[in-house]
């Protein structure tokens with residue numbers, strides 16, 4: 053029995069991870085759940101899965117939820133609460149699915165406590181990949197990707213030697229505005245941006261898909277997960293999201309992982325690894341799909357992708373600034389404070405102003421993140 057803690061249990065990844073557990077009660081049990089403010093859903097989850105601990109955003113929410121919980125479930129709160137869930141002594145596998153760099157400290161704490169990690173939270177690797185991967189190595193902890201592209205690559209690499217990799221090919225759906233020109237992006241609405249063509253996901257990652265920053269974050273995520281230089285990490289537009297990513301080897305063989313767009317497949321693969329177990333999901337019907345399309349990704353059309361390669365290649369605190377500015381710009385767009393195209397302007401502005409700190413420690417990362425957020429919050433588009 054694998055004992056699981058889920059950080060971000062009320063979100064898109066968290067609820068799908070619980071559905072995997074629901075399908076396999078003999079393989080997985082839940083020991084801790086961490087969420088933010090959705091205490092109604094968290095209460096339901098606690099009654100169904102009987103965790104020992106749940107964590108919520110504030111003391112007030114913890115006091116409110118405590119008397120609605122099963123007798124053996126304790127409510128904790130805040131950053132300390134998320135850390136308690138991440139390091140619960142009975143957990144052996146932690147699903148990191150809090151959105152944004154708020155997931156960094158709980159993920160690091162879980163690694164330091166020796167837990168295997170199922171990593172959905174890509175911002176953790178973008179903002180502090182060198183620290184996360186170094187700690188995982190020091191504590192002999194596996195970080196198994198949940199992000200669909202990285203899970204696909206991880207699956208293609210089973211039994212392969214790293215030296216035989218020529219390049220990774222990360223597929224991108226193109227997001228909600230893939231059929232629009234840049235001129236047409238000027239007055240798109242939040243509702244339109246949130247209508248992803250293939251995946252149902254949380255708001256932040258859906259906007260990242262629309263700006264193509266999601267692919268940029270995934271390029272940096274792949275760099276850290278697979279320890280490859282940026283010139284071996286390519287991206288391609290593939291509008292069907294059927295091929296979840298590919299690996300080209302030195303003998304020119306290309307391995308790909310295909311499937312219907314359902315995150316429960318990569319979530320379950322990480323949870324059950326190295327086993328493969330059955331999953332109730334829609335099978336891939338290639339006759340119905342009929343055609344798969346591929347197009348080059350144009351950096352002029354998608355500047356956020358260029359920013360991410362630049363930040364990744366320059367390194368230091370620049371990826372932290374890219375990520376922090378992006379998180380704030382996306383939040384501002386979602387609350388109607390700035391137009392869609394100002395997301396990329398905000399990130400470009402913060403990156404241009406930043407004085408990069410080389411080989412940053414955790415304090416430098418926090419300082420760069422705070423700085424970028426402040427700059428991005430104040431930025432006024434022309």
Ligand SMILES: NC(=O)C1=CN([C@@H]2O[C@H](COP(=O)(O)OP(=O)(O)OC[C@H]3O[C@@H](n4cnc5c(N)ncnc54)[C@H](OP(=O)(O)O)[C@@H]3O)[C@@H](O)[C@H]2O)C=CC1
Nearest residue numbers: 060062063064065087088089090150151154172173253254
């Ligand atoms: N959704 C998807 O299909 C995919 C997502 N990912 C990545 O996975 C991560 C999660 O995405 P997704 O599930 O879509 O996001 P959601 O917005 O759906 O869920 C976010 C979760 O994080 C919780 N949360 C937010 N802030 C905090 C905090 N400070 N402390 C504790 N919990 C917090 C939320 O709680 P509450 O709602 O209770 O406030 C919620 O449970 C992201 O990094 C995303 O990029 C990667 C690949 C695919």
Ligand SMILES: CC(=O)[C@@H](O)[C@H](O)COP(=O)(O)O
Nearest residue numbers: 199200224225226227261266
């Ligand atoms: C499901 C998943 O892994 C998302 O990160 C996905 O990649 C979003 O799709 P695009 O960014 O390709 O639009």
Ligand SMILES: [Mn+2]
Nearest residue numbers: 199200201270
């Ligand atoms: Mn992805």
